[in-house]
Amino acid sequence: MTKYTSLLIPALLASVAATPAFAQSSDEEHWEGGYIGGSFGLGAQNNDRDENVQFDANLDGNFDDTVNTVTGANAFAPGFCGGGANSALPTDGCRSDRDGLEYFIKAGYDTQYGNLVIGALVEGGRSESVDRVTAFSSTPAFYTFERKMDYSVGARGRIGVAAKGALFYGTGGVTYGRIKNRFTTNNGVNSFSDNGKTWSWGYTVGGGAEIKVAENLSMGLEYLHSNFVDDDFVVAVGPGTAGLTNPFRRANPNGTNLRRGDSDFETHNIRLTASIRF
Numbered sequence: 001m002t003k004y005t006s007l008l009i010p011a012l013l014a015s016v017a018a019t020p021a022f023a024q025s026s027d028e029e030h031w032e033g034g035y036i037g038g039s040f041g042l043g044a045q046n047n048d049r050d051e052n053v054q055f056d057a058n059l060d061g062n063f064d065d066t067v068n069t070v071t072g073a074n075a076f077a078p079g080f081c082g083g084g085a086n087s088a089l090p091t092d093g094c095r096s097d098r099d100g101l102e103y104f105i106k107a108g109y110d111t112q113y114g115n116l117v118i119g120a121l122v123e124g125g126r127s128e129s130v131d132r133v134t135a136f137s138s139t140p141a142f143y144t145f146e147r148k149m150d151y152s153v154g155a156r157g158r159i160g161v162a163a164k165g166a167l168f169y170g171t172g173g174v175t176y177g178r179i180k181n182r183f184t185t186n187n188g189v190n191s192f193s194d195n196g197k198t199w200s201w202g203y204t205v206g207g208g209a210e211i212k213v214a215e216n217l218s219m220g221l222e223y224l225h226s227n228f229v230d231d232d233f234v235v236a237v238g239p240g241t242a243g244l245t246n247p248f249r250r251a252n253p254n255g256t257n258l259r260r261g262d263s264d265f266e267t268h269n270i271r272l273t274a275s276i277r278f
Contacts, residue, residue, distance in 0.1 A: 031162055032112040034278045039104045039222065041271030043129035043149075045097040052080040052261035053135035053143065057251035063259055067247045069138070075247040078136035080261075085134040085142035088186050100128025100148070102269065117160045117167055124153040129267050133260055137247070141187045145260050147230065150197060152177030154204055165212045167220075172205040175226065179265065181233040190248055190255070191238035200265070202228035208273070216277045224269040231263035 053076075057065035067075045083094030108121025127149040134144040152175050160169025179198050208222030235258040237248045248256040 030112065031110050031117045031167055031277075034107070034109045035218075035275040036105075036107045037273060037275030038106065039102075039123075039125075039271040039273040041102055041222075041269060042099060043102045043127040043226075043267040043269050044099045045129055045131055046266050046268075051082040051133045053133060053145065054259050054261045056257040056259075057248075059252045059254060059257060063257070065251065065256075067137075067256060068250060069247050070245050070250070073138070075137050075139075076135055078138055078140070080136070081134050082132070083134065084132040084144050084146060085136070088136070088140040088142050090136040094134055095132070097132055098128075098130040100130065102127035102129070102271070104271070106275075112162065115162045117162050117169065118158070120155065120157050122153070122155050124151065126151040127267065127269075131265055133262070135258075137187075139187070141185060143185045143187070143235075143258065144183070145233070145235075146182040146184070147233070147260075147265060148180050149228075149265075150178040150180040152202075152228075156204060167210045167218075168207075169209070170207040171222075171224070172203065175202045175204050175228070176200070177202065177228055179228065179230050179233070183235050189240050189242045190246065191240035192235055193238065194235045195233060198230060198232040200228040200230045200232070202226060202265075206269070208271075210273065210275070218275045218277060220273040220275075222269075222271045222273050224271070226267050226269055228265040229263050230265045231259070234259050 054063035055065045055067050056063045057067050069075050078090045081094035083096050086092040104123050104125030106121050106123035108119055110117050110119035130148045132146045134142055154175030156171050156173030158169045158171035160167050177200055179200055183194050204224050204226045206224035208220050210218045210220035212218050238255045
């Protein structure tokens, strides 16, 4: 996590901790009805230090090949890093994935049975978190994949317990997002093309708490784990000006396709929420 984490989490906890003074005291605080609201928080990346890049060198659709030099050596023997390259040399290290702010709007409806609250909501928004991976070749050269969530929409159910003006709940559901992909390299010999932004299904699970700060206003703190399956982004390495001895052309003269080895785009989301209830 970045510096945002150390600043944001204490602020969120302090906000929620301060609200009970304004909350009503009834164990069966009324939560039934519709609401609209929003959330603001941090999307923290997983530590993907073992992530890699996969190769389809013979263009048969299977990303299980090794790209070899004319001597038969693995052209990507220098290895991979779970971040963005600082230079063409792996010894210069990589920039880490970037945790980022996120912001969402939502609308939902809750039904209450005594202290039990069951509801559903829809939401949409975007995140500034960035996930990177780099492959290093012996040329030397770097090949960096970068992705971030352009925007996403989702639907979640939730179930919770109301107690003394607060609502504690678990939640989960499906989400669909547009992922903004970017590819960079210092290889100026081959040509490169990709299929740009991709769409991905995923899921979100987590939990949180809300507290009534006024009759029709609630605030809360929420933790969510989001995972999108992102395996559609492919970079096509073409001949460019390279000869047939070029490692990308040895198995197939038309070139080689590249993709990320880890299809899971995961974030841990910590959000401050606010809702106006009807």
